Amino acid sequence: MRVANNRRLLQELALVVMTGIFILPLYYAVINAFKSQTNVSLHPFTIWFDTVTFQYIIDFFIHRQYARTLFYSGSITVLAVALIISLCSLGAFPLANVRSRIFKIYYIAIVGAIVLPFEIALIPLVVMLKNLHLSYTVLGIALVHTAWNAPFAIFLYTGYMRTIPRELEEAARLDGCGMLRTYYNLYIPLIKPITAACVIIFATWVWNDFLVAYVALRNPQQLTMQVNLYSSLGKYLQQYNVLFAGMILVCLPILILFLFMQKHFIKGLTAGAIKG
């Protein structure tokens, strides 16, 4: 028994050490946001609580126009997620319920589209946005995000809707519900769990996106957070502690959302993956 106990302890210890190494980059980034640059380069891993300063957080907040970028990133994310949720749940509805050849081919095409990288359509897309006069607008970016996240969203929704018993839908039909009525009154309440998962997954992805905003939104008055952080790199290369502070600020909103909805995120991803 004692041998077994020791072994367990050793395993636990190994896990703690592994996790420690794994978390090192995060620890490093967080503590160094509160230190002066000389200390960052001389003592990267130590922290003295008496010298902790919020000066650099404030610096980044003011000099890099945090509030403004928060507004742009926020509105793009909210708009894109709203579009993804409303359009894709509706789009997945016939795919999950109607058995016909066309829908089957359509579903396969959508699942296939998940693997395509955004970059392959980059060139025509930028030109198209310009022609539609959308290239410097929140709406344009949100639309691009919607289109390119839609395949995965439809995939998740269809997978989930297929687990809903068909009897429910038949009963609704017998009671005289049309397609749309069934969707609104029956399905929307039933698909709440997957909607929660989609909200957090796509909010994170849209929030974290860099490329779309980088190529389509070049107006310096309207940067998203990611682009803003990236363009701070050149200016603050010698003051990396300010950059660390910036990273914390950029991650904060989505991290808060994640910590609240962590379960849905993981469940959504794994459910989608296992059914696929």
Place this chain on the structure above:
Amino acid sequence: MLVLFVIPVFQTFWLSLRDWNGISAESKFIGFDNFLALMRSNSIMQTIISTLQLFTLGTLLINCIALGISVALDQKGLINKNVYKVVYFLPTVLSPVVVALIWRAMYFTDWGVIDTVLKYLGLSNLSRVWLGDPGVVMICLTIAYVWYQIGTTMVIYLAGLQNIPTELYESAMIDGAGKVQQFVAITFPMLAPAITINVLFVIVNALKTFDFPFALTEGGPEYFSRVVTLQIYFYAFRGIKYGLGTALSVVYTLFILILSISLVRILRKREQI
């Protein structure tokens, strides 16, 4: 979705056969010249090698490490299981730009984390300009990428492990099978569906990634870490070689489609045995 997804993809195919300067509405048909020019360009070999390095090394490392961690986490009686889970999953939620900037700092010469650790260990002579050395830049990039992406893979393995009935292990234990034997005989075959999806996910994600390598190295030094997605961007926005960019896009699309279809076939077949 039709307008912003399907049409641009087909436009890419169409443009790849044409000579177009990006501004004028006119373009003339030049057949496969773009593809020939692509094959002749001198950096294309490096691009292909970098991409292959990222996705083979990345896939291998991510899957092995994630499998190891999830097996370790799946034991009964682990106190802080959920804490570990969140910790390993956390980097996945961060934005690629943030992760890239953190790793830039990790790899800094002299005061970066890697160099500091090497100094403590008395191995300073191993240190180098990590992201500026053509020989090691892709390896550095891949390690950072593994750190970044391991969470998703791990939670999928964990979910797979929880689906394995414990009776199987109990009967194996009665038959006198050791831990290693149990892993080979039960865990590995029962995980087949999770392995399929993870291999596919990781490969596709590695092939799609742009933000992260762009923010970490910008394709540098010179063009040694330009993976295909970066190369497309560089053709399009830095060199105004739209023809080459679209040609590369077409080749890449076909490559990804063929690769993922054949992967699904192979892995599904393995599942059924």
